[in-house]
Amino acid sequence: MLNKAGEACDMLKEHIENDSVIRLVSHNDADGISAAAVIANALKEEDVQFHTTLIPRLKEETVNQLRSEKYDLFIFSDMGSPFIKEFNTYKHDVIVADHHQVDDTASESNVIHINPHLFEIDGSRDLCGAGSAYLTVRDMDKKHLAYFALIGAFGDMQGQDGFTGVNQLILNDAIESGTVEVHEGLKIVSKASEPIFKSLAYTFSPPLPGISGDLEGSQEFLEKMNLSYGIKFTDLEDEEKDLLKDALVSINPEIFGDCYTVPKEVPLLKDLEEYSYILDACGKNKKQGLGLSIALGEREQALDAALRLQRQYRDQIVKGLEWIKREGAQQLNAIQYLYSEDKVLKSVMGTIASIGLSVELLDNSKPVIGMSRLHKDIKISGRTTRDMVARGVNLGKALRDSSNNFMGTGGGHDIAAGAMIPYEAKDNFLHLVDEMVEYQLSND
Numbered sequence: 001m002l003n004k005a006g007e008a009c010d011m012l013k014e015h016i017e018n019d020s021v022i023r024l025v026s027h028n029d030a031d032g033i034s035a036a037a038v039i040a041n042a043l044k045e046e047d048v049q050f051h052t053t054l055i056p057r058l059k060e061e062t063v064n065q066l067r068s069e070k071y072d073l074f075i076f077s078d079m080g081s082p083f084i085k086e087f088n089t090y091k092h093d094v095i096v097a098d099h100h101q102v103d104d105t106a107s108e109s110n111v112i113h114i115n116p117h118l119f120e121i122d123g124s125r126d127l128c129g130a131g132s133a134y135l136t137v138r139d140m141d142k143k144h145l146a147y148f149a150l151i152g153a154f155g156d157m158q159g160q161d162g163f164t165g166v167n168q169l170i171l172n173d174a175i176e177s178g179t180v181e182v183h184e185g186l187k188i189v190s191k192a193s194e195p196i197f198k199s200l201a202y203t204f205s206p207p208l209p210g211i212s213g214d215l216e217g218s219q220e221f222l223e224k225m226n227l228s229y230g231i232k233f234t235d236l237e238d239e240e241k242d243l244l245k246d247a248l249v250s251i252n253p254e255i256f257g258d259c260y261t262v263p264k265e266v267p268l269l270k271d272l273e274e275y276s277y278i279l280d281a282c283g284k285n286k287k288q289g290l291g292l293s294i295a296l297g298e299r300e301q302a303l304d305a306a307l308r309l310q311r312q313y314r315d316q317i318v319k320g321l322e323w324i325k326r327e328g329a330q331q332l333n334a335i336q337y338l339y340s341e342d343k344v345l346k347s348v349m350g351t352i353a354s355i356g357l358s359v360e361l362l363d364n365s366k367p368v369i370g371m372s373r374l375h376k377d378i379k380i381s382g383r384t385t386r387d388m389v390a391r392g393v394n395l396g397k398a399l400r401d402s403s404n405n406f407m408g409t410g411g412g413h414d415i416a417a418g419a420m421i422p423y424e425a426k427d428n429f430l431h432l433v434d435e436m437v438e439y440q441l442s443n444d
């Protein structure tokens with residue numbers, strides 16, 4: 001895998017020497033923005049001309065449009081693996097740095113394909129899109145950019161239980177370069193920017209059942225300990241912090257553990273996990289360009305705008321979780337589903353499906369299929385747990401095969417995947433996914 005990344009790096013270096021103009025296309029989620037940030041920062045440092053686009057998904061149409069653009073090198077990050085066949089017929093050089101599931105198309109000499117799945121590395125756990133992107137620039141003396149790969153890993157839920165596999169190697173690079181420090185602490189968000197009841201309610205990983213996503217639950221929890229819930233965590237007395245720590249640890253021991261920080265960053269971006277949430281909030285609100293500017297070093301107004309987006313996004317997640325709490329999910333044999341036509345709920349469907357599972361609002365012995373209606377189509381976000389994956393569930397495969405059956409598209413990871421299907425196919429699609437998951441569970 002590192003050899004393959006080395007080949008990509010050589011291709012990139014050659015283009016840099018030839019003053020090539022480079023086209024960078026990446027995903028618009030936290031991992032995709034981080035992937036673009038690694039490459040864009042590296043190219044900026046080398047004074048290379050490049051053009052970046054962040055998009056929600058790569059469609060065949062786009063792949064065919066890009067073909068006629070006048071660039072010397074294309075880099076696709078956190079996307080691109082399903083289109084190797086098309087890239088093979090490009091006249092340009094192409095680097096694909098992805099971690100989503102792959103098919104078995106071999107790449108031609110103009111295409112370098114970096115993907116953990118090609119090397120039997122777990123792309124949902126051990127390396128993210130930003131990690132693949134980082135590996136392509138690593139040999140250009142870019143270890144100081146490794147922390148963006150870790151931000152991407154957090155964005156794709158890979159760092160929350162500690163880093164493993166290639167992510168561990170990347171963490172070592174980040175520490176070695178002096179950009180990242182690891183220390184033990186309470187893993188609650190916005191310690192210095194929000195009142196403590198919000199810090200707790202907005203902490204989703206690790207989950208705090210009864211508190212995460214529940215502003216009232218969080219206030220009651222603090223009141224019971226006689227802590228004033230309106231002040232910031234950083235303003236608590238030391239004894240109060242200890243008291244709170246003990247109470248939180250008794251709810252979920254994982255709340256105290258390794259925190260990964262970039263000491264030289266501004267407070268809002270110091271914690272890598274929180275940095276990923278800021279990028280996530282930008283992406284989810286279609287302000288991925290803002291996220292990338294921040295990652296390229298913009299501060300002040302850009303940060304204010306991102307903070308506003310984050311507050312708004314957190315409100316939406318809390319509303320979504322309240323909805324799940326009130327309505328619950330619809331049950332089929334092996335899966336459960338959420339369906340909404342509401343604008344706010346639709347925008348956070350994938351997120352609330354994940355959090356709903358982790359905070360135990362949803363039965364975590366069944367994968368969740370979140371469905372949002374978009375005019376004539378339905379957008380699907382599938383989420384399950386590592387336990388269910390160990391028992392045989394592969395949502396990427398189930399959503400790809402079942403959506404293809406109804407003229408839709410889909411795919412992703414075993415643990416988290418997405419699809420788009422025509423609205424009319426909704427019920428038949430659900431039953432097919434249900435059967436496929438049942439089959440996966442019985443055949444493992």
Ligand SMILES: [Mn+2]
Nearest residue numbers: 031078129156
């Ligand atoms: Mn990703």
